[in-house]
Amino acid sequence: MSSVRLADYRPAPYLLSRTDLTVRLYGDHALVEAQLRFAPNPAANEADGAGASGEPLWLAGIALTLESLQIDGLTLASEAYALESEGLMIKAPPAAPFVLQSRVRIEPHSNTTLEGLYVSGGLFTTQCEAEGFRRITFHPDRPDLLSRFRVRIEAEHSSCPVLLSNGNCIDSGPLDQGRHYAIWDDPFPKPSYLFALVAGVLEERRELFTTASGRSVQLRLHVEPGDLTYTEHAMASLRRAMRWDEQRYGLEYDLDEYNIVAVRHFNMGAMENKSLNIFNSKLVLADHEIATDEELERIESVIAHEYFHNWTGNRITCRDWFQLSLKEGLTVFRDQSFTSDLHGAAINRIENVSILRNTQFREDSGPTAHPVQPDAYQAIDNFYTTTIYEKGSEVIRMLHTLLGEETFMRGMTLYVSRHDGSAATCDDFVRAMEDAATLAWDEAQESSDSCRFDFAQFKRWYHQAGTPVLQIQRNWDGSCGELELHIRQHTPPTPGQPHKQAVVIPLVLGLVGQGGEPLPVQLEGEDPETAQEQDLPPSWGRRSRLLVIDQPEVQLRLCGLPKQHHPPALSLLRQFSAPIKLDLGRPVAELVHLLAHDSDPLARWDAGQLLLKRAVLARSQGQHDAQLEEELGDAFGRILNDPSLSQASKALLLSLPGQPELEDAAQQAGHKPDPPALFAAAQSLRQRLGQALATTLLQQLEACQTEWTQSWPHGQGDRRLSGLIWAWRSAAGDAAVIAQARAAVDGASMTLARYGLAALQHHDRPERQAASEAFYARWQHRPVILDSWFALEASAPFGDGLARVQRLLEHPRYDPNAPNSVRAVLGGLAGNAPVFHAADGNGYRFMARQIADLDGRNPITASRLAKVFSRWRSYGTERAAQMHSALSTLAQAELSANTGEVVQQCLAEDNHG
Ligand code: BES
Numbered sequence: 001m002s003s004v005r006l007a008d009y010r011p012a013p014y015l016l017s018r019t020d021l022t023v024r025l026y027g028d029h030a031l032v033e034a035q036l037r038f039a040p041n042p043a044a045n046e047a048d049g050a051g052a053s054g055e056p057l058w059l060a061g062i063a064l065t066l067e068s069l070q071i072d073g074l075t076l077a078s079e080a081y082a083l084e085s086e087g088l089m090i091k092a093p094p095a096a097p098f099v100l101q102s103r104v105r106i107e108p109h110s111n112t113t114l115e116g117l118y119v120s121g122g123l124f125t126t127q128c129e130a131e132g133f134r135r136i137t138f139h140p141d142r143p144d145l146l147s148r149f150r151v152r153i154e155a156e157h158s159s160c161p162v163l164l165s166n167g168n169c170i171d172s173g174p175l176d177q178g179r180h181y182a183i184w185d186d187p188f189p190k191p192s193y194l195f196a197l198v199a200g201v202l203e204e205r206r207e208l209f210t211t212a213s214g215r216s217v218q219l220r221l222h223v224e225p226g227d228l229t230y231t232e233h234a235m236a237s238l239r240r241a242m243r244w245d246e247q248r249y250g251l252e253y254d255l256d257e258y259n260i261v262a263v264r265h266f267n268m269g270a271m272e273n274k275s276l277n278i279f280n281s282k283l284v285l286a287d288h289e290i291a292t293d294e295e296l297e298r299i300e301s302v303i304a305h306e307y308f309h310n311w312t313g314n315r316i317t318c319r320d321w322f323q324l325s326l327k328e329g330l331t332v333f334r335d336q337s338f339t340s341d342l343h344g345a346a347i348n349r350i351e352n353v354s355i356l357r358n359t360q361f362r363e364d365s366g367p368t369a370h371p372v373q374p375d376a377y378q379a380i381d382n383f384y385t386t387t388i389y390e391k392g393s394e395v396i397r398m399l400h401t402l403l404g405e406e407t408f409m410r411g412m413t414l415y416v417s418r419h420d421g422s423a424a425t426c427d428d429f430v431r432a433m434e435d436a437a438t439l440a441w442d443e444a445q446e447s448s449d450s451c452r453f454d455f456a457q458f459k460r461w462y463h464q465a466g467t468p469v470l471q472i473q474r475n476w477d478g479s480c481g482e483l484e485l486h487i488r489q490h491t492p493p494t495p496g497q498p499h500k501q502a503v504v505i506p507l508v509l510g511l512v513g514q515g516g517e518p519l520p521v522q523l524e525g526e527d528p529e530t531a532q533e534q535d536l537p538p539s540w541g542r543r544s545r546l547l548v549i550d551q552p553e554v555q556l557r558l559c560g561l562p563k564q565h566h567p568p569a570l571s572l573l574r575q576f577s578a579p580i581k582l583d584l585g586r587p588v589a590e591l592v593h594l595l596a597h598d599s600d601p602l603a604r605w606d607a608g609q610l611l612l613k614r615a616v617l618a619r620s621q622g623q624h625d626a627q628l629e630e631e632l633g634d635a636f637g638r639i640l641n642d643p644s645l646s647q648a649s650k651a652l653l654l655s656l657p658g659q660p661e662l663e664d665a666a667q668q669a670g671h672k673p674d675p676p677a678l679f680a681a682a683q684s685l686r687q688r689l690g691q692a693l694a695t696t697l698l699q700q701l702e703a704c705q706t707e708w709t710q711s712w713p714h715g716q717g718d719r720r721l722s723g724l725i726w727a728w729r730s731a732a733g734d735a736a737v738i739a740q741a742r743a744a745v746d747g748a749s750m751t752l753a754r755y756g757l758a759a760l761q762h763h764d765r766p767e768r769q770a771a772s773e774a775f776y777a778r779w780q781h782r783p784v785i786l787d788s789w790f791a792l793e794a795s796a797p798f799g800d801g802l803a804r805v806q807r808l809l810e811h812p813r814y815d816p817n818a819p820n821s822v823r824a825v826l827g828g829l830a831g832n833a834p835v836f837h838a839a840d841g842n843g844y845r846f847m848a849r850q851i852a853d854l855d856g857r858n859p860i861t862a863s864r865l866a867k868v869f870s871r872w873r874s875y876g877t878e879r880a881a882q883m884h885s886a887l888s889t890l891a892q893a894e895l896s897a898n899t900g901e902v903v904q905q906c907l908a909e910d911n912h913g
């Protein structure tokens with residue numbers, strides 16, 4: 001399998017100004033005619049020093065049957081081109097502008113890859129990012145070629161009354177034999193990956209939106225007949241996103257129409273095709289009866305994310321796929337800011353940090369670790385990773401933290417004005433930020449230069465994989481109130497990158513005094529006046545100080561502190577100001593103090609997480625730490641009774657770290673993680689805390705209940721805390737709570753129903769069985785909801801788990817062609833520690849067989865799933881051997897390029913996982 005390299009990037013030899021398509025849809029195939037208007041690219045020819053023309057023209061094309069090929073109206077002789085399995089080469093195109101015309105036949109009905117044109121439940125739909133357009137017609141299909149699209153769609157009227165594509169519908173009408181047509185014209189030049197087409201029977205919700213400048217936009221949301229009642233939330237979310245982008249970024253929508261279509265069969269969450277977003281139906285259809293609070297918030301943020309791409313992705317697109325984070329990292333940053341503004345910055349930040357640590361940190365320390373801007377790949381679909389997205393967003397966030405809101409926004413404005421209408425690079429983005437910073441730094445009168453940094457060094461965040469570790473040693477001199485910090489940074493090696501360089505780390509810190517009061521952070525040599533609070537966002541910790549750590553080693557002296565025997569507590573990485581790990585020994589007492597008093601919500605939560613990790617780890621090794629658990633219980637009791645904390649904050653502060661984080665904590669403590677033991681330890685800690693805090697928990701549960709009937713976003717904190725209490729008290733065997741959790745499944749709130757199921761999930765008892773059956777009976781006709789049932793069943797940690805999973809795969813309502821169902825069952829199994837990681841290795845072998853089988857139908861979904869094997873080296877000898885043998889069996893199967901690449905990365909020797 002060959003790699004694509006960033007270093008090999010060359011401008012396209014021919015520019016493409018227009019892509020005109022005629023797509024004829026039939027009951028068992030489709031015909032596509034394309035007219036592509038090319039002209040030699042002067043820039044490319046200069047770069048190569050070649051003449052004005054003569055370069056061959058490569059047109060990508062996969063699974064197409066070529067029926068005719070012409071240039072300027074003349075059929076091409078067979079010697080004039082070479083047809084290969086992945087495209088065709090025109091050997092000597094004209095030296096002047098020319099039109100290439102092709103006709104191909106394709107088979108959307110049997111297309112299970114869900115790339116290109118395919119059929120989902122009778123609906124014709126497309127997915128072109130990253131390289132799906134080449135499955136529709138022969139085309140250069142590269143993101144740096146922006147052309148104007150005009151598309152004529154023809155189909156049978158009865159089965160396809162609705163015909164949609166990008167831009168504006170400029171004509172439509174009847175044809176012979178019960179057929180009809182529509183012509184769509186998109187005035188904005190775009191890369192082929194943003195093309196979309198939908199045809200089928202759809203109902204729509206329509207609303208008008210008036211932009212800030214007074215233009216009227218028709219918003220249309222298309223769903224399967226019968227689902228219209230579930231579209232209100234998505235539509236309202238879209239309006240909020242459009243308004244927010246106007247108000248915060250000054251960016252307005254640019255077309256007269258905005259369409260969203262929901263489809264059942266979809267590899268990803270959603271896709272930002274110009275003016276025709278296509279969504280996984282689970283991310284559209286929702287109300288509080290069929291979706292949980294978490295799902296409602298997720299839907300709002302994904303709708304926003306795809307909408308925000310209209311500027312950061314569509315108007316300004318990516319030059320090549322190595323720049324993927326340019327649009328994805330930035331757009332994730334924007335959707336996170338949107339959710340923070342709407343629902344509270346602190347809670348949103350904690351949730352995102354938790355996701356980052358459980359997914360991205362894991363990826364970054366394993367065999368598939370790669371930089372935010374990779375320099376080579378085999379299958380581009382494998383690079384839609386948490387590193388590109390979540391770490392990419394963290395990199396943008398660090399720029400925001402270092403520059404401040406005002407300068408960051410000036411940089412954004414520069415970026416948009418420079419690159420609108422073109423394909424840009426990550427370097428272009430950073431350059432715009434650097435230019436804005438230079439202006440701001442020049443303007444600044446007094447040189448408070450502590451936040452200045454070197455952009456060239458900052459860019460290492462784009463090129464270096466791995467999670468940096470900040471090692472901190474402290475020296476406290478109580479007699480003069482001085483705290484010395486010795487800070488060292490290092491990044492562990494990752495595949496292909498054995499040696500790392502120092503990065504620019506924005507470190508926000510604070511000091512908490514013995515009475516819980518915030519203390520000023522005053523650096524040596526500073527007068528106390530300047531050591532005031534810096535201009536940091538108001539929702540964060542008091543007296544926070546931003547420091548820039550850009551050297552491998554730094555020594556700092558913090559002065560003017562109270563002269564006491566005990567040092568003040570050190571609150572580090574407030575706001576989670578950089579995507580790094582901290583390595584410093586903080587005694588339990590200090591963490592308990594921070595958990596009680598830290599004014600920075602993130603650092604406060606993190607103190608609790610560290611304590612919880614220690615407690616789980618100790619239990620997993622059969623040495624439960626009674627004193628630690630008692631202190632933790634006391635601290636949690638005070639938190640639960642604290643009227644100044646929201647119920648949502650209480651729930652977050654008490655939530656246990658995820659399984660990947662527990663495994664990582666075990667590894668950091670020098671052990672080989674034992675997933676079933678960690679899983680059981682977490683559950684037994686819940687049981688212990690559920691017993692120790694019984695009275696307080698039940699009081700809180702009662703207080704929460706009064707808010708249960710409020711509809712999202714109201715009451716969500718109360719529901720969330722109730723769910724946690726249900727889980728803890730069910731673990732402790734509380735019969736009344738178990739009955740309440742069971743009854744929630746029949747109630748009016750999907751959030752409570754799912755919390756009820758989750759609380760019962762660990763227990764092989766009649767109430768769990770009854771709850772599961774009731775849920776199934778109630779929702780069996782709604783596939784999206786049934787997927788959550790499939791996931792719960794697949795992750796039940798008792799009984800013969802593999803036999804249960806096998807039955808689910810044979811279940812009449814299981815759809816092997818729907819990635820949602822596949823992920824529910826096989827993803828559920830992968831998250832089922834006792835079953836997947838069973839010592840006999842049967843879980844691994846079962847999974848390997850399923851992945852090989854899935855790979856034949858849907859390589860994109862299969863290769864994502866194959867990453868469940870990536871940690872094999874981190875486990876103990878026997879488990880590692882079992883996992884390795886399952887991987888080796890998988891490697892011997894006939895695999896797609898996508899899955900082949902992942903398996904090969906997992907098995908590679910150069911692997912520091
Ligand atoms: N452009 C992507 C979707 C995509 C990527 C589709 C690759 C097909 C192949 C879209 O903007 C996206 O990022 N979607 C995310 C959700 C988002 C909120 C992070 C997804 O689909 O998971």
Ligand code: ZN
Pocket residue numbers: 305309327328331
């Ligand atoms: Zn995106």
